[in-house]
Amino acid sequence: MQTSLLIRRLVLKPTDYSVFLRCQLSLSDVWIERAIGASPLKGGKRKEAMTEQGTGAREKQRRKSSKGEARRAEILAAAMRRFAEDGYQNAAIGDIAQDVGLSLPGLLHHFPTKVDLLLAILDKRDLESADFIDHYRLDLRGLLKGMVSVFRRNAEMVEVTRAFAILNAESLMKDHPAKTWFLDRATQMQKHIAATFERAAADGSFAKNIDSKAMAAELIAVMDGLQMLWLRDPDRFDMVGGLEAYVSRLQTSLGLDG
Numbered sequence: 001m002q003t004s005l006l007i008r009r010l011v012l013k014p015t016d017y018s019v020f021l022r023c024q025l026s027l028s029d030v031w032i033e034r035a036i037g038a039s040p041l042k043g044g045k046r047k048e049a050m051t052e053q054g055t056g057a058r059e060k061q062r063r064k065s066s067k068g069e070a071r072r073a074e075i076l077a078a079a080m081r082r083f084a085e086d087g088y089q090n091a092a093i094g095d096i097a098q099d100v101g102l103s104l105p106g107l108l109h110h111f112p113t114k115v116d117l118l119l120a121i122l123d124k125r126d127l128e129s130a131d132f133i134d135h136y137r138l139d140l141r142g143l144l145k146g147m148v149s150v151f152r153r154n155a156e157m158v159e160v161t162r163a164f165a166i167l168n169a170e171s172l173m174k175d176h177p178a179k180t181w182f183l184d185r186a187t188q189m190q191k192h193i194a195a196t197f198e199r200a201a202a203d204g205s206f207a208k209n210i211d212s213k214a215m216a217a218e219l220i221a222v223m224d225g226l227q228m229l230w231l232r233d234p235d236r237f238d239m240v241g242g243l244e245a246y247v248s249r250l251q252t253s254l255g256l257d258g
Contacts, residue, residue, distance in 0.1 A: 084163035115177040140200035206254040
């Protein structure tokens with residue numbers, strides 16, 4: 001009785017209700033199809049239509065996602081340029097938005113705050129460097145070779161390297177939003193390098209008894225110093241050559257040049 005009353009209220013014909021029973025459509029589906037002048041789809045045709053709709057929706061979402069990622073990459077590149085020129089503290093997020101042809105609300109849709117933008121840049125940079133050096137990390141020789149390769153790559157990206165160095169220096173300020181990020185990164189880097197030296201000592205790669213933590217700190221300090229000298233005068237100072245010379249001396253002192 002209640003079902004018949006509901007059908008009458010929806011102005012459905014008995015044939016519509018039988019289609020509903022056979023195809024297991026919801027009453028709302030049947031009502032919508034009648035309202036637009038369409039007949040309910042049967043079995044396979046309905047499944048095919050739903051599959052096509054689902055595929056179309058996924059493709060639309062994929063294109064939207066791809067477009068969003070491209071826009072995010074464009075924003076990050078513009079922010080990197082601004083940070084390289086002005087530093088994080090002096091760079092205006094409104095100027096970054098203008099650089100990529102967006103309103104400020106448009107940019108904030110992708111990165112809600114300036115801090116979010118900063119951390120996205122740092123994570124992207126670190127991930128790219130990690131991916132680049134990963135296949136070198138088999139042993140100490142490989143790690144040292146990888147570090148030279150990273151320097152060579154950095155030398156080809158002056159603007160990016162300068163921005164990262166400026167952010168690193170700025171993070172020394174008491175309340176800088178990247179202070180913890182850079183501290184954690186330096187700690188993890190030192191631990192990884194020290195562990196590589198320890199494995200090399202354990203497998204007999206060199207006979208000397210060394211302080212692996214001190215060696216890791218020395219290597220990081222050399223790299224930071226060489227990079228800073230190069231950034232001050234890239235035309236006159238060869239940071240890649242400087243690191244290659246240091247690594248060569250280190251390998252000789254450890255007996256790794258064989």
